[in-house]
Amino acid sequence: MLDLVIDARPAALAPGFAVKRILPYRLRRMLGPFIFMDNAGPVQAAPAQLASLDVLPHPHIGLSTVSYLFGGQVTHRDSLGVEQIIRPGEVNWMTAGSGIAHSERFEDPAALAGGALEMVQTWVALPEADEEQAPTFRNYQPAELPIFTEPGVWLRLIAGEAFGLKNEVETHSPLFYLHVVLQAGARFGLPRGYPERGAYVAKGSVEVSGRVYTPGQLLVFTPGLDPVLVAREPSTLMLLGGEPLGERFIWWNFVSSRRERIEQAKADWQAGRILLPPTDNHEFVPLPSDRTRPAGSGSPAPQALS
Helix, strand or coil: CEEEEEECEEEEEECCEEEEEEECECCECCECCEEEEEEEEEECCCHHHHHHHCEEEEEEECEEEEEEEEECCEEEEECCCCEEEECCCCEEEEECCCCEEEEEECCCHHHHHHHCEEEEEEEEECCHHHCCCCCEEEEECHHHCCEEEECCEEEEEEEEEECCEECCCCCCCCEEEEEEEECCCCEECCCCCCCEEEEEEEECCEEECCEEECCCEEEEECCCCCCCEEECCCEEEEEEEECCCCCCEEECCEEECCHHHHHHHHHHHHHCCCCCCCCCCCCCCCCCCCCCCCCCCCCCCCCCCC
16 A cells, blocks of 8 residues: 655755755656755844855755745745735746756744744656746645645645546646645545645654554555555645656756756856846855765755755
8 A cells, every 4th residue: 555654854955944854865866857956934033143044055956846835924035026925825936947946935024923834845757858947936826726625635736637626737747746635534536537746744643554543654556456545533644756767867956857957057157157037146056066975964065945
């Protein structure tokens, strides 16, 4: 029923901004086209600490970043000139393609009050034919994201297709991504028709085949089977998966089907050929000189990976 259970590891997006890192994992680099997954929060910070949480401008190639909030708000700025505040229930979908830089800043003290900030960010690798497309950004409002309910179950389709739902979020390969809330005792299955499927437990706990799984665990399911998840208490899940794309290389914030393209991206960032956001260009994250130590190991200082 389960191929693998991935336990989140501690990592840091910026000094003082700890997250749970789920993907990539040494035994499972990708789940469908999803190659990266972080869960941040609830973040406890005083207003004076806001600046320390900021994720400074940094580059991406070969992927789409997908930001989704449970609480709080984040200000996105990118090298296309986009400035967008994302709030709970919205989706920020940025496709890096041939190269983009962006920042994520926490500028409203109220957004952190009482540990309100909670977010999940994923990266979706692009098919080879789309890896060098021009970068784009789009914010999708809650009204654009269909919701389904039945007794004990609430879900929002973030992207792709699942359970007969579809939305206009622009994707580049077959996938599904869902925010699911279950009441205690509710039973729920996975979307069919996808070879790779997983369920991340964000809150609460669920039972599968007699075993209980808790927050910070990603359940990767065996293809072709139809498991039933039973909520042991009120629970929040993120369901995700899709068609695999083939091998991808990942280094820092760069993803590509070709190693040499990542080397080019390194050189481009160092040389300033990937532009900074025009309204956030006074500081940035330099290219790391050493990525051999695991995230959160203390040295070198954690780098932005969002």
